[in-house]
Amino acid sequence: MTDNTPEVHEQLRGIEFADKPEGPIAAAIVAGGVGAAALGLFTTLAEASTDIKDWLNWNDDVGPLSGKTIMAVIVWLVAWAILHAIYRGKPYETRRAFTIALVLVGLGVLGTFPTFFQAFTAD
Amino acid sequence: MSFTDREWWGLIHGMGLGSLFLIAFAGGLAGLYSLRPEWVTAEGVVERVRRLKVGVVTMAATAWLTVITGTWIVYPWYRESPAGDDFAGCAGLSIPDASTCSPRDFLLSDVSGDTTDWHHFGMEWKEHVAWISPILATVVAFIVVYYGTNLIRHQRVRRTAITLYVAAFGFAAIAGAFGAFITKVAPVK
Numbered sequence: 348m349t350d351n352t353p354e355v356h357e358q359l360r361g362i363e364f365a366d367k368p369e370g371p372i373a374a375a376i377v378a379g380g381v382g383a384a385a386l387g388l389f390t391t392l393a394e395a396s397t398d399i400k401d402w403l404n405w406n407d408d409v410g411p412l413s414g415k416t417i418m419a420v421i422v423w424l425v426a427w428a429i430l431h432a433i434y435r436g437k438p439y440e441t442r443r444a445f446t447i448a449l450v451l452v453g454l455g456v457l458g459t460f461p462t463f464f465q466a467f468t469a470d
Numbered sequence: 471m472s473f474t475d476r477e478w479w480g481l482i483h484g485m486g487l488g489s490l491f492l493i494a495f496a497g498g499l500a501g502l503y504s505l506r507p508e509w510v511t512a513e514g515v516v517e518r519v520r521r522l523k524v525g526v527v528t529m530a531a532t533a534w535l536t537v538i539t540g541t542w543i544v545y546p547w548y549r550e551s552p553a554g555d556d557f558a559g560c561a562g563l564s565i566p567d568a569s570t571c572s573p574r575d576f577l578l579s580d581v582s583g584d585t586t587d588w589h590h591f592g593m594e595w596k597e598h599v600a601w602i603s604p605i606l607a608t609v610v611a612f613i614v615v616y617y618g619t620n621l622i623r624h625q626r627v628r629r630t631a632i633t634l635y636v637a638a639f640g641f642a643a644i645a646g647a648f649g650a651f652i653t654k655v656a657p658v659k
Contacts, residue, residue, distance in 0.1 A: 362512045364620055372613050372627060379609035379634070383602045390598050408546035416541060416601050423605055445630045452602065452637065459598035461591045 370434030373444035380451025382423025387458020498525035533604035600645035
């Protein structure tokens with residue numbers, strides 16, 4: 348959706364704009380939220396389960412942080428690829444995507460907050 | 471007057487990439503903020519958008535380099551455990567020692583005051599939350615590169631990009647601040 352007031356229209360005269368749908372932007376924004384939420388999820392799961400923590404220990408020097416971060420990046424990129432394929436030609440507005448992303452990023456921050464995830468520490 | 475290899479990497483991770491990140495963020499934010507119809511001309515917008523692309527892509531690339539060097543190069547030195555389960559190797563030390571007491575050992579041993587929470591809260595949050603920054607910075611870089619001059623006539627998208635950009639900086643700032651504080655208390659030597 349463009350800003351179409353007469354004043355803006357006049358000011359934009361002479362500037363060339365490529366006609367691009369907003370769908371890919373919405374896809375990228377939601378995928379970013381998915382990546383953040385995935386990081387929070389893996390962080391909390393690793394704390395809650397020693398089996399998951401051991402599985403995420405992909406590198407002995409780095410420890411479980413190696414698996415948590417690589418998995419979060421993989422989930423983010425896969426989600427982005429899927430959402431991009433779905434929305435690439437669509438005029439999907441970013442307002443709703445942004446709201447979804449904010450909630451997902453909030454969950455990601457919660458999941459990576461020590462006071463929260465340490466409450467799930469396995470015995 | 472010299473640095474160990476570990477100190478050099480700490481400097482590259484924190485000060486070198488951190489400074490570049492800050493500069494790129496400032497330039498990118500100024501570019502995004504000023505991308506308004508009343509402030510641009512047809513002649514100036516092409517150059518301005520090109521500069522904006524350089525700024526946001528640089529910030530995203532710097533954010534990735536910072537978390538990768540931090541996690542895969544500096545962090546392993548931080549989390550070594552040469553001191554043993556009872557942290558005996560830290561006894562009598564005022565700063566960590568690479569051969570007997572890693573920074574993590576040092577903080578958990580409490581040999582230099584009440585330092586446990588620097589690890590349990592500060593480092594635990596820093597090492598995780600930092601990774602949200604490059605993800606969000608990459609989203610913003612994609613928006614700017616993909617949409618280009620369209621950001622001028624789609625002000626809602628521009629404002630969304632600004633919010634995500636500031637959030638990316640905010641998460642990096644949390645990680646950077648705790649990194650600086652922890653380095654002050656227990657430097658990687």
